[in-house]
Amino acid sequence: MKAKTIFRIATACAVLACLGLTAAGQKHPRDLGPAPDLEFKLVPPVEFTLSNGIRCLFIEDRELPLVSLRGVFKGGSLYEPAEKSGLASLMGTVLRTGGTKKLTGDQINDELEFIAASIESMAGSETISVVGSALRKDFDKLVELYADIVRNPEFRQDKIDLARNQSLESMRRRWDQPMLVARLLFSEKLYGSDTPFGRRATPASLASIARQDLLDFHAGFFTPGNMILGIVGDLSAEEAREAFEKAFGTWPAKPVVLPDIPRLEERADGTITHGFRDTPQGNVIMGHLGVERGHPDEFKILVMNDILGGGGFTARLMRELRSNRGLTYGIYGGVFEGPAGNRGVFQIASQLKADKFVEALEIVKDIIRDMQNNLVTDEEMAVSKNSLINSFVFRFQEKSQVLAQFMGLKVQGFPDDYFDTYIDNIRGITKEDIRAAARKHMDPDRMIIVVVGDEKRFDKPLAEYGKVESIDIKALQEAEKVPAK
Amino acid sequence: MTSRKRMIRALAIALLAVLPAAPFIAGQNLEDKVHVRTLKNGLTVLLVERHGAPVFSTVYGFKVGSVDETPGITGTAHLFEHMAFKGTPRIGTTDYEQEKAILAEVNRVGREWSLELAKGDRADKDKLERLRRELTELEKKQAEFIVKDEIDVIYSNVGGVGLNAGTGTDQTSYIISLPSNQLELFCLVESERIRNTVLREFYIERSVIQEERKQTTDAVPARLLNEMFMGAAFIAHPYGNPVVGWASDIDSVTLEEAVEFKNKYYTPNNCVLTIVGDVYPDQAWPLIEKYFGDIPRGPEPPVLRTREPKQLGERRVRFEFEAEPMLMMGFHKPTFPAREDAAAAVLAQILTSGRTSRLYRDLVQDKQIAVSVNAYSSPGVRYPNLLVFNAVPRHPHTVEDLERAVLEHLEKIKTEPVSDRELQRVKNAIEAQYVRSMSSNMGLGFTLLRYELLFGDWKLYLAYKDLVTGVTAADIMEFAKTYLTPENRTVAVLVRKSAAS
Numbered sequence: 006m007k008a009k010t011i012f013r014i015a016t017a018c019a020v021l022a023c024l025g026l027t028a029a030g031q032k033h034p035r036d037l038g039p040a041p042d043l044e045f046k047l048v049p050p051v052e053f054t055l056s057n058g059i060r061c062l063f064i065e066d067r068e069l070p071l072v073s074l075r076g077v078f079k080g081g082s083l084y085e086p087a088e089k090s091g092l093a094s095l096m097g098t099v100l101r102t103g104g105t106k107k108l109t110g111d112q113i114n115d116e117l118e119f120i121a122a123s124i125e126s127m128a129g130s131e132t133i134s135v136v137g138s139a140l141r142k143d144f145d146k147l148v149e150l151y152a153d154i155v156r157n158p159e160f161r162q163d164k165i166d167l168a169r170n171q172s173l174e175s176m177r178r179r180w181d182q183p184m185l186v187a188r189l190l191f192s193e194k195l196y197g198s199d200t201p202f203g204r205r206a207t208p209a210s211l212a213s214i215a216r217q218d219l220l221d222f223h224a225g226f227f228t229p230g231n232m233i234l235g236i237v238g239d240l241s242a243e244e245a246r247e248a249f250e251k252a253f254g255t256w257p258a259k260p261v262v263l264p265d266i267p268r269l270e271e272r273a274d275g276t277i278t279h280g281f282r283d284t285p286q287g288n289v290i291m292g293h294l295g296v297e298r299g300h301p302d303e304f305k306i307l308v309m310n311d312i313l314g315g316g317g318f319t320a321r322l323m324r325e326l327r328s329n330r331g332l333t334y335g336i337y338g339g340v341f342e343g344p345a346g347n348r349g350v351f352q353i354a355s356q357l358k359a360d361k362f363v364e365a366l367e368i369v370k371d372i373i374r375d376m377q378n379n380l381v382t383d384e385e386m387a388v389s390k391n392s393l394i395n396s397f398v399f400r401f402q403e404k405s406q407v408l409a410q411f412m413g414l415k416v417q418g419f420p421d422d423y424f425d426t427y428i429d430n431i432r433g434i435t436k437e438d439i440r441a442a443a444r445k446h447m448d449p450d451r452m453i454i455v456v457v458g459d460e461k462r463f464d465k466p467l468a469e470y471g472k473v474e475s476i477d478i479k480a481l482q483e484a485e486k487v488p489a490k
Numbered sequence: 491m492t493s494r495k496r497m498i499r500a501l502a503i504a505l506l507a508v509l510p511a512a513p514f515i516a517g518q519n520l521e522d523k524v525h526v527r528t529l530k531n532g533l534t535v536l537l538v539e540r541h542g543a544p545v546f547s548t549v550y551g552f553k554v555g556s557v558d559e560t561p562g563i564t565g566t567a568h569l570f571e572h573m574a575f576k577g578t579p580r581i582g583t584t585d586y587e588q589e590k591a592i593l594a595e596v597n598r599v600g601r602e603w604s605l606e607l608a609k610g611d612r613a614d615k616d617k618l619e620r621l622r623r624e625l626t627e628l629e630k631k632q633a634e635f636i637v638k639d640e641i642d643v644i645y646s647n648v649g650g651v652g653l654n655a656g657t658g659t660d661q662t663s664y665i666i667s668l669p670s671n672q673l674e675l676f677c678l679v680e681s682e683r684i685r686n687t688v689l690r691e692f693y694i695e696r697s698v699i700q701e702e703r704k705q706t707t708d709a710v711p712a713r714l715l716n717e718m719f720m721g722a723a724f725i726a727h728p729y730g731n732p733v734v735g736w737a738s739d740i741d742s743v744t745l746e747e748a749v750e751f752k753n754k755y756y757t758p759n760n761c762v763l764t765i766v767g768d769v770y771p772d773q774a775w776p777l778i779e780k781y782f783g784d785i786p787r788g789p790e791p792p793v794l795r796t797r798e799p800k801q802l803g804e805r806r807v808r809f810e811f812e813a814e815p816m817l818m819m820g821f822h823k824p825t826f827p828a829r830e831d832a833a834a835a836v837l838a839q840i841l842t843s844g845r846t847s848r849l850y851r852d853l854v855q856d857k858q859i860a861v862s863v864n865a866y867s868s869p870g871v872r873y874p875n876l877l878v879f880n881a882v883p884r885h886p887h888t889v890e891d892l893e894r895a896v897l898e899h900l901e902k903i904k905t906e907p908v909s910d911r912e913l914q915r916v917k918n919a920i921e922a923q924y925v926r927s928m929s930s931n932m933g934l935g936f937t938l939l940r941y942e943l944l945f946g947d948w949k950l951y952l953a954y955k956d957l958v959t960g961v962t963a964a965d966i967m968e969f970a971k972t973y974l975t976p977e978n979r980t981v982a983v984l985v986r987k988s989a990a991s
Contacts, residue, residue: 031685033580034644034678040671045544068542069925102845114845119915121922140922167855174861174884181711181813283812285704317653318575318642328639331697334705356705358697388646395649398669402543403929 045398047424050235050411051242055250057229058258062411063245064237066404070141072238073405074151077416078133080226083201083345084264089214091206095168096219097128100135103164105157110164113150122147124154131344132416133226141239145248152252155227160219169211176208180482183288184356186280187457190476191290194278194453195350202269202347207485229253231261233415237408266345269294277454277471280478287362287458291369292352293451298342298417304430305442310339311389312381312439313372314353319388321372322353332358332365340446351447359462363470366454376443380436393431520928524938524948525771531787532759535778536938536948538766540931544670546767547931550680551663551943554755556733557870558794563743565735566751568657569699573689573748574664575641578682582640582690589635593690596628600693601744608742625693636690644679648672652932657733659870660944667932670768677781684756685785692745700741703734711813711984719818719982720869722807723876727798729869757788762943764935798822798874807982816984817889819896820876823973827950831867832957833969834877838865839916840908841899846915853895859887863896872944877973889983903970907963917959924955
């Protein structure tokens, strides 16, 4: 990795054609002239590898007497056995709460909370993270507990039961809000309940998980070669290395085999799925599969998303449906990258005024088609690119963000110089690129459309808009209920 | 009001552990870092230099929130906050002179339409339809002169992030973070906004807020429960009203009423501005003076006279909804800087903060009656408020089981002093929180703003630490005996319709 990268960002003036009046001391921003250039040095983390192969990233931050740790392992819910859906999440929780061979979970809680420190673990779809934070004076204690939790978790049965019971309760409650229900249905429709992406943990799958499953799942992914360990704080690289070597050095390396993830098939076929809910708005998520991580069109898509539905109030979806028409409080969308070599999702989600609901859906489709048929405006291009380029520095505002950004590159397999070329990559995008990307990555006629709401309140029957399949939300909800213990 | 500074006697702080000297810790150091100026028009500005990344964050607030609203116009503080993004006579328009004439018409027709709407069932349907159409036509005409969301465009162009605003019970805040070469642009745009917001697209935005209310309150059981709970806990004081407003008021508030509301409260003498980040005071003060200095001072904001009468008996709310059960319980109490408020803050942490807290350990972890229990002060701090307990039962346990279990714990607090270790844990957490609160530009800005704006001096933030770390076991017991009583209690439960007899 290079020693440092210096970005010089010249701020362009807005491309806004309008005339204004100026009074004394007051003027339009366009009359300010260009701001001074900004120089920003991006200093990447120091990297070192421990004797057993753990890759470490370090950033010195002397501003406050604090230290933070962030460890990431490849692994997660995509890698759990089909019949044990929910295992990764349970492991991620009980890793921290279930204690270690030496200390119970309650003893760890007491030690950490008394010194205002924290260690938390959580499993995502393709990674499991363990993060820790403490005052500088408690650094040794933090590392000692952190390493103990990572290396020797005990997964005591009482905490497994607690986490399982808490999960069962959140399953009961995931039907309480219409948008949460829409998310469940969308994910099932898009990915299928027979794939790791679309499977949901159920009371039955949770019931089948035993303590040994957690121990095995942990052992499968928690090894030095599968760990990236980041640290930022009020200490030197040498102090960090020494502490890590002491805490992790005797942890033996062993190979990790990540199970293959099956490739997703596109199932989107343009159908509308409607589930009844007595709620004042129409809740909708629509879309189909997106792109793989690191797709060659990555930067075209980035700018396209910004113009379509990601860039706050300047985005077309937000401008048309909220700002021009008052049909919603918010509407967001775009084409996104997927985990583990798979395609992500293209989706647009919103909670819309019920008596204009179908009209709003039609406007959304028109907005997508317009981006496929016509070039975006010069002003949209300029604002979007300027926004992405000039706000780039905010990814690195705090030292902890710098660490997180560089760890993200490592974990996701991006090149070390990714940030060096980022701004130029955006600069090179053209209006034609946006149109091409819109054609290639969005298909409005193929989108599955999941609607949760009360059709009687809508401006038109959904059937006039497309092929409708009705889903009985209440029945789904009832089918999940289990006699509680 | 904002310029009346109260000097606080700095109390000696016995630090629990000797922290190594670092460039940016503890109170003494922060006092050196915060530069304060009050301009002639009463605007107070706080500057904090942090030269990490070449960026700064700003948050400025007006001392106005839903607590300043009267019946019929609830939600107006929040509605105006939305309108503040619509531009000025110079920003957001291609020809303000032409636009002004249409705006006057929008105002006239919009008022007539709103007043007819407010008649509810007795409204004249044909008249409503006619006025609505007329208004839509005018909006189309006005749109020809509008430069859409120009404030957003201006800031996006230069790399601004997080342009937003928030309205609460006590204050309304406006935020943006910018690269450090954009300080002058910030001063220009925001001084324009404070000086003269033009309420274009008012009735479209009112519609957005109707949807906001549905999305963030009507579809969210916890929010609805909170709304009903507060309504019961406060029978006189406006803290009982929802910040977003009652649906009927949102439906009928007029452009004129929003302007009137703005004129009362959106004055430099009712405003505090904080800028934290890569800024140099020598360069910043002249810019701030140049742009903000000549905004005319306004009238002093009206004084809220209503006080909540003493509660003389338990109040209960039963809310039936298509969702799993929840419980809220609250007790009236004094607010900052009262000692009782500090005692309540420490008690709340002993009871519900972290996995070693009493209610978590007993009710969530061991008995598993609940999946979560939280205690906090709500809904504001400018006036006496509530210590609230918010708890979620775990099936098959009921809200009644949970209520009993929480009350048992509260009784224990009245009779047995909390342990030294529990107190020490909370104090250590508060000390560390003060260190951590300085790690983000925006976070620090918000904190300084709150104390300066609502209580007249940011240094009270440091004094508060002394207040809470000085709380004793006896203080907590005294607080519990005095305030955690049945007659001072409001309880609200959410239960499923089918379970309701």
